[in-house]
Amino acid sequence: AQRVTQPEKLLSVFKGAPVELKCNYSYSGSPELFWYVQYSRQRLQLLLRHISRESIKGFTADLNKGETSFHLKKPFAQEEDSAMYYCALGPANAGGTSYGKLTFGQGTILTVHP
Amino acid sequence: DTGVSQDPRHKITKRGQNVTFRCDPISEHNRLYWYRQTLGQGPEFLTYFQNEAQLEKSRLLSDRFSAERPKGSFSTLEIQRTEQGDSAMYLCASGRTSGSTTDTQYFGPGTRLTVL
Numbered sequence: 072a073q074r075v076t077q078p079e080k081l082l083s084v085f086k087g088a089p090v091e092l093k094c095n096y097s098y099s100g101s102p103e104l105f106w107y108v109q110y111s112r113q114r115l116q117l118l119l120r121h122i123s124r125e126s127i128k129g130f131t132a133d134l135n136k137g138e139t140s141f142h143l144k145k146p147f148a149q150e151e152d153s154a155m156y157y158c159a160l161g162p163a164n165a166g167g168t169s170y171g172k173l174t175f176g177q178g179t180i181l182t183v184h185p
Numbered sequence: 186d187t188g189v190s191q192d193p194r195h196k197i198t199k200r201g202q203n204v205t206f207r208c209d210p211i212s213e214h215n216r217l218y219w220y221r222q223t224l225g226q227g228p229e230f231l232t233y234f235q236n237e238a239q240l241e242k243s244r245l246l247s248d249r250f251s252a253e254r255p256k257g258s259f260s261t262l263e264i265q266r267t268e269q270g271d272s273a274m275y276l277c278a279s280g281r282t283s284g285s286t287t288d289t290q291y292f293g294p295g296t297r298l299t300v301l
Contacts, residue, residue, distance in 0.1 A: 114293065114295070116292065117289050117291075157227050159227075171240075172230035172243075173220075173230065173290060174230065175227030175228045176227050177226055177227050178227050
């Protein structure tokens with residue numbers, strides 16, 4: 072069975088401080104990992120996916136298959152980063168691109184204080 | 186607005202009543218997903234369609250739940266004989282396949298169901 076664990080429900084940092092949101096997963100096959108974000112009163116939206124290897128809004132995430140982790144990092148947090156963050160896992164085909172359902176973690180509420 | 190839309194945004198019903206939700210995906214997207222989200226939890230997968238075919242259903246989807254996508258465009262999710270445990274946010278998402286792969290899933294605003 073596939074599972075995504077986000078150990079921190081709440082994370083508070085001050086503006087300009089580094090931030091790391093943790094995500095661990097279990098999956099028997101080859102996974103594709105995503106980070107979704109939900110700002111206040113907005114819909115869930117994709118922040119980044121590991122296959123694209125992009126940095127979005129200063130956030131990066133590296134898939135570590137040995138540790139089965141996909142932690143989200145940003146070196147200098149901004150107040151506008153305050154939101155709910157979900158890590159999600161999807162099955163990947165041999166080419167490493169997801170199809171089908173996503174399994175989400177419980178989410179981490181990030182608060183960035185001024 | 187060319188994003189995923191859901192209707193209604195809020196629904197309050199009495200236990201035992203039937204409810205139906207609608208989702209309109211992004212027009213060129215051939216995949217459509219339904220998720221349920223309860224307070225303090227991440228979204229949980231319910232079912233998904235590729236065009237009009239329902240390809241997978243979660244064990245969470247009891248016999249009281251049925252979903253359709255008759256023409257491969259909009260989808261409906263019906264819950265019969267609602268129970269208080271059905272109270273949740275119901276999310277719809279759409280995506281586009283390329284061969285056997287799926288593009289990013291784009292989410293709608295959700296329908297919040299309250300069963301009294």
